[in-house]
Amino acid sequence: MTIQLKTMALLLAMVPAVANATVVYKWTDADGVTHFGDRQPTGTQAEQISVRSGQSNLVNSNSSAQQQLNELEQRQRAASEESLAVDAAATRQAQRKTNCDAAQQNLEIISTNPRIRITENGEQRFLTPDEVSQQKQTYENIVEQNCGAEQAP
Structure with a gap:
């Protein structure tokens, strides 16, 4: 029973981390309309938005600070x-x-x-x-x- 309890506690502790890992992409199409989605669009540069913190990062941005x-x-x-x-x-x-x-x-x-x-x-x-x-x-x-x-x- 203690192993099940420990496993359950571990799973509950990981739920916020999994929820925080949610990624939303933001992009603008050729008509100027802004779209949001959970998958990165192909052929278009999209911004990766962190849902929890509200901070955004450009996808495929390899340049350092x-x-x-x-x-x-x-x-x-x-x-x-x-x-x-x-x-x-x-x-x-x-x-x-x-x-x-x-x-x-x-x-x-x-x-x-x-x-x-x-x-x-x-x-x-x-x-x-x-x-x-x-x-x-x-x-x-x-x-x-x-x-x-x-x-x-």
Whole structure:
């Protein structure tokens, strides 16, 4: 009789463990409808849901926590690098616009005024026609480089 009693107690002790081992699968079909079932569907990735704890795990997920952490860090690093590249491009574009505007203003001034006065070494003097022509060419080059579409480096 004691053996039967011990066997019965052992079986009763195992019932919660067996009940906890129940597995439910969750998947979404092609129409976007979510399904639940006790068998894993074929040809579709399903989530394995622990009924007792409410926690879910992806079926066929072989990646460890360290691998997942490494992947997350790589994605964050890539996003950070992309953000830096976007910021650098925006800064470069703003600098090009500033250069373009300044060169266009200088080109307009040098084209419309026959005499250009500059200050050199604390003294003022007028540019010679050759110097005006040279400055005009310089400003035209700056306009060409900064006002058009940006060329790939």
